[in-house]
Amino acid sequence: MTNSIADIEKAEVILVAGSNTTENHPVLSSFVKRAVKFKGAKLIVVDPRQIKLTRHANMWLRPNLGSDVAWINGLMHVIIKEDLHDQSFIENRTTGFEELKAMVDKFSPDYVESITGIPAQQLIEAARLYGSAKAGSILYCMGITQHTTGTDNVKSLANLAMLCGNLGIEGGGVNPLRGQNNVQGACDMGGLPNVYTGYQKVTDEAARAKMEKAWGVSGLPDKPGLPVTHMVPKAYDGELKAMYIIGENPLVSDPDLNHAEKSFSRLEFLVVQDIFMTETAQQADVVLPSTCFAEKNGTFVNTERRVQRVRKALEPPGSAREDWRITAEISRRMGYPMRYENAREIFEEIAGLTPSYAGITYDRIEKVGIHWPCPTPDHPGTPVLHTQQFTHGKGVFHAIDYIPPAERVDTEYPLYLTTGRLLYQFHTGTMTRRSEGLNDRAPESFVEISAGDAEKNGLIDGQTVRIASRRGEIEARVKVSDQAVDGTVFIPFHFAEAAANRLTNAALDPVANIPEFKVCAVKIEQAA
Amino acid sequence: MTDQTITINDQTFSFEPGETILEVARRNDIDIPTLCYLKGATPTGSCRICVVEVKNARNLLPACSTPAEPGMVVYTESPKVVESRKMTIKLLLSSGNHNCAVRSGDPDNWTAYQLRVQDYDNSGDLCPAWGDCELQNLAFRYQVCGEPFPTAPPHYSMETVNPFIVRDFSRCILCGRCVQACNEIQVNNAISFGYRGAETKIVAAGDRPLRDSDCVFCGECVQACPVGALFEKNARYDWRPWEVKKTRTTCSYCGVGCQLELHVKNNEVVKITGAEDTPPNFGSLCVKGRFGFDFINSGDRLTTPLIKEDGKFRKASWNEALNLTVKWLSEIKETHGPDSIGVLSSARVTNEENYLAQKFTRAALKTNNVDHCARL
Ligand code: SF4
Ligand code: SF4
Ligand code: SF4
Ligand code: FES
Numbered sequence: 001m002t003n004s005i006a007d008i009e010k011a012e013v014i015l016v017a018g019s020n021t022t023e024n025h026p027v028l029s030s031f032v033k034r035a036v037k038f039k040g041a042k043l044i045v046v047d048p049r050q051i052k053l054t055r056h057a058n059m060w061l062r063p064n065l066g067s068d069v070a071w072i073n074g075l076m077h078v079i080i081k082e083d084l085h086d087q088s089f090i091e092n093r094t095t096g097f098e099e100l101k102a103m104v105d106k107f108s109p110d111y112v113e114s115i116t117g118i119p120a121q122q123l124i125e126a127a128r129l130y131g132s133a134k135a136g137s138i139l140y141c142m143g144i145t146q147h148t149t150g151t152d153n154v155k156s157l158a159n160l161a162m163l164c165g166n167l168g169i170e171g172g173g174v175n176p177l178r179g180q181n182n183v184q185g186a187c188d189m190g191g192l193p194n195v196y197t198g199y200q201k202v203t204d205e206a207a208r209a210k211m212e213k214a215w216g217v218s219g220l221p222d223k224p225g226l227p228v229t230h231m232v233p234k235a236y237d238g239e240l241k242a243m244y245i246i247g248e249n250p251l252v253s254d255p256d257l258n259h260a261e262k263s264f265s266r267l268e269f270l271v272v273q274d275i276f277m278t279e280t281a282q283q284a285d286v287v288l289p290s291t292c293f294a295e296k297n298g299t300f301v302n303t304e305r306r307v308q309r310v311r312k313a314l315e316p317p318g319s320a321r322e323d324w325r326i327t328a329e330i331s332r333r334m335g336y337p338m339r340y341e342n343a344r345e346i347f348e349e350i351a352g353l354t355p356s357y358a359g360i361t362y363d364r365i366e367k368v369g370i371h372w373p374c375p376t377p378d379h380p381g382t383p384v385l386h387t388q389q390f391t392h393g394k395g396v397f398h399a400i401d402y403i404p405p406a407e408r409v410d411t412e413y414p415l416y417l418t419t420g421r422l423l424y425q426f427h428t429g430t431m432t433r434r435s436e437g438l439n440d441r442a443p444e445s446f447v448e449i450s451a452g453d454a455e456k457n458g459l460i461d462g463q464t465v466r467i468a469s470r471r472g473e474i475e476a477r478v479k480v481s482d483q484a485v486d487g488t489v490f491i492p493f494h495f496a497e498a499a500a501n502r503l504t505n506a507a508l509d510p511v512a513n514i515p516e517f518k519v520c521a522v523k524i525e526q527a528a
Numbered sequence: 529m530t531d532q533t534i535t536i537n538d539q540t541f542s543f544e545p546g547e548t549i550l551e552v553a554r555r556n557d558i559d560i561p562t563l564c565y566l567k568g569a570t571p572t573g574s575c576r577i578c579v580v581e582v583k584n585a586r587n588l589l590p591a592c593s594t595p596a597e598p599g600m601v602v603y604t605e606s607p608k609v610v611e612s613r614k615m616t617i618k619l620l621l622s623s624g625n626h627n628c629a630v631r632s633g634d635p636d637n638w639t640a641y642q643l644r645v646q647d648y649d650n651s652g653d654l655c656p657a658w659g660d661c662e663l664q665n666l667a668f669r670y671q672v673c674g675e676p677f678p679t680a681p682p683h684y685s686m687e688t689v690n691p692f693i694v695r696d697f698s699r700c701i702l703c704g705r706c707v708q709a710c711n712e713i714q715v716n717n718a719i720s721f722g723y724r725g726a727e728t729k730i731v732a733a734g735d736r737p738l739r740d741s742d743c744v745f746c747g748e749c750v751q752a753c754p755v756g757a758l759f760e761k762n763a764r765y766d767w768r769p770w771e772v773k774k775t776r777t778t779c780s781y782c783g784v785g786c787q788l789e790l791h792v793k794n795n796e797v798v799k800i801t802g803a804e805d806t807p808p809n810f811g812s813l814c815v816k817g818r819f820g821f822d823f824i825n826s827g828d829r830l831t832t833p834l835i836k837e838d839g840k841f842r843k844a845s846w847n848e849a850l851n852l853t854v855k856w857l858s859e860i861k862e863t864h865g866p867d868s869i870g871v872l873s874s875a876r877v878t879n880e881e882n883y884l885a886q887k888f889t890r891a892a893l894k895t896n897n898v899d900h901c902a903r904l
Contacts, residue, residue, distance in 0.1 A: 004808075026814030056715070181782060193899050246871070290830075306808065308787065320829070327881065330854060331892045346880040
């Protein structure tokens with residue numbers, strides 16, 4: 001997030017796009033709801049489903065799946081036409097406005113309606129609402145990123161925020177909501193194929209030299225490695241021979257699971273380190289038992305870039321060990337010793353190598369976490385990014401055209417499928433499905449369908465059906481719901497035995513390598 | 529500015545316009561007891577436990593909802609105040625099934641009442657909030673028990689049908705904190721005051737069980753309840769405040785990163801509460817963070833390394849499992865080059881662990897093939 005969570009309550013207008021906030025980020029959704037109920041903020045929800053947050057919204061725009069660039073360009077079209085953009089911000093802080101203006105010129109409300117299904121008048125009203133606010137906050141999640149055009153979608157939202165001068169101010173910002181507890185930290189720490197900690201590039205000679213010195217090695221590889229979405233096909237092709245997987249369960253979370261399973265089975269060696277025998281661990285040659293968050297010390301970084309402590313509260317079961325100790329031990333046995341007494345020592349090494357973390361210590365975050373960047377020991381941290389200037393000087397507008405999703409419905413597969421999470425379950429369910437209470441509330445998978453579509457296909461609530469895409473099929477119960485809209489069904493992806501990802505499309509966003517989980521074409525039949 | 533001051537117990541304090549007497553007092557470490565007051569919500573001034581004596585005011589005034597005014601002279605524990613508080617506590621103790629020892633000194637009365645309640649609720653249990661009850665604490669602090677007042681039988685039976693929260697109306701003092709927590713803090717709008725007069729009750733969706741209402745089981749109301757009327761179902765008989773060790777940590781589910789307290793007894797997590805007064809969540813949690821902890825002490829946890837032989841796993845020592853791993857990784861690196869190995873680190877593990885995973889991949893394996901499943 002460019003801004004902090006508390007900052008949401010300072011916004012005049014909140015635009016929530018592709019985020020089922022009350023289910024996936026419940027406590028954060030309270031900030032949104034409070035802003036609306038008590039602070040007079042206006043809420044615009046843009047989502048293909050009638051999610052719960054729409055109850056609190058002043059406007060709900062319902063775009064067709066995968067049409068995000070179109071409605072965002074449409075908003076900008078109206079904002080520019082009605083002169084609601086922030087001229088001085090654009091002049092002083094940005095470049096590329098003319099190109100953007102030329103691009104959005106064709107995205108008239110009527111044209112946008114023809115692509116997105118959002119009525120022209122609604123688009124105009126939403127544009128006026130966001131465009132006239134002194135401070136407007138944009139919140140988005142996987143509904144924006146998990147598309148072949150995910151990068152385009154994100155850049156478009158940034159365009160919109162810059163256009164109205166909504167960056168670098170309180171109550172503004174472009175705020176991605178991270179789905180898992182430490183996504184932000186995993187990225188910050190260089191758990192990515194192209195960067196070290198703090199996004200220092202592996203292709204940058206100076207960064208490499210710095211790491212070589214600190215780590216006491218020479219010849220660090222200088223070309224970016226494979227992202228996970230490329231590792232899987234490479235395993236299938238036999239180019240990738242071995243994998244070491246720490247605490248991930250790609251065999252439920254990956255797209256096009258049938259293909260992913262075949263790929264993993266072709267590996268010569270797979271070692272999985274986890275707290276449970278997950279679907280992925282089942283495929284492993286060696287399984288190493290690790291500790292859960294309550295059994296170790298360390299830090300997580302939340303979605304607002306706040307570095308917070310994790311503390312050990314109990315002893316791990318059996319001979320399970322902390323993940324870092326296992327990694328360090330493997331490394332030692334491979335001839336590269338890593339000697340640390342505890343997590344604090346590792347953190348000190350990180351801070352020493354990472355300018356944005358340089359001022360953070362365990363002592364400073366003992367009570368309250370700090371937002372990076374925090375470059376010096378007396379720096380208070382940075383709740384709002386870009387207040388003076390952008391990381392690379394001026395903010396760049398990207399002129400982006402609309403591209404349709406990779407897969408479209410046709411006569412054989414006439415329904416769109418979108419996937420997501422439920423309040424009572426989490427990710428691949430390895431943790432939540434072991435809680436009796438949570439399972440009581442959300443025991444099994446289902447396919448959520450509108451009353452209209454149910455009738456058209458002769459389906460009744462509660463019956464078991466077969467859902468098929470070009471890649472696979474699963475069975476699930478029908479749930480007729482007023483959250484669904486005609487033409488689009490929804491399946492949660494938590495449940496391995498009816499894994500939604502047997503259906504999804506592995507087509508990738510070319511830049512971010514994110515699969516298009518949010519759109520594919522399916523058909524529904526009576527189960528045999 | 530000299531006139532922006534008030535005097536509390538003969539000490540002078542400055543205040544910000546709009547601050548209440550309670551806020552000024554708490555900021556200066558003067559303890560005024562409260563029951564219906566919930567931080568972050570609009571004060572209702574309904575329980576009157578926080579009353580203070582203000583010079584020249586006709587009545588005692590509730591500190592939680594009375595704004596500080598220039599020149600006010602306030603006494604927080606004057607004889608009049610103490611007398612009023614005692615009366616309030618007595619009434620509250622007598623209003624319901626407050627069967628902790630402070631309720632009455634007369635065993636006959638106590639038992640008769642008890643039996644009636646037990647009959648009604650099929651539960652003879654002492655209040656689960658024993659030792660963690662604000663009303664009990666106040667009774668002790670002001671040395672009050674509830675005997676001179678007749679006890680009313682509970683109007684409503686206990687609700688135990690959902691997996692997370694027990695609602696025991698026989699202990700509800702109608703302070704309204706749960707209603708505020710639900711409507712003003714979490715804005716789930718699931719519960720409100722229902723009925724009138726002596727029939728008043730906190731209701732969900734026209735007086736239905738929580739599970740059939742808009743309730744999302746965030747448990748904000750449970751954490752807000754000052755007495756034993758709302759309780760975590762699983763912690764009810766397992767958790768005693770002095771038996772658990774509390775550890776503050778960060779929730780391991782979503783990216784909000786709520787701060788929570790793990791309550792651990794005999795190496796088991798028995799309850800989780802939100803850490804108050806600290807960002808990002810200021811005490812709030814969701815159902816996963818508060819109630820989704822069974823996995824930690826699950827019998828399914830992996831406890832020993834495993835090696836697959838002929839398609840089946842067998843137990844192995846750490847030494848054996850690590851040696852086998854190292855043998856394979858080294859051989860594959862040797863034969864096919866570093867880029868034939870991939871490492872997936874995780875959004876679930878700590879920064880320190882992610883850092884070591886990428887350091888190992890780059891410095892020991894000599895490849896940049898490291899990623900995690902954040903996008904998935
Ligand atoms: S659990 Fe949460 S949603 Fe349910 S009544 Fe309590 S505060 Fe409201
Ligand atoms: S249930 Fe608890 S918080 Fe709610 S009104 Fe009764 S005593 Fe107060
Ligand atoms: S308590 Fe809920 S909202 Fe808070 S971090 Fe945990 S999962 Fe997220
Ligand atoms: S706490 Fe002030 S009236 Fe209840």
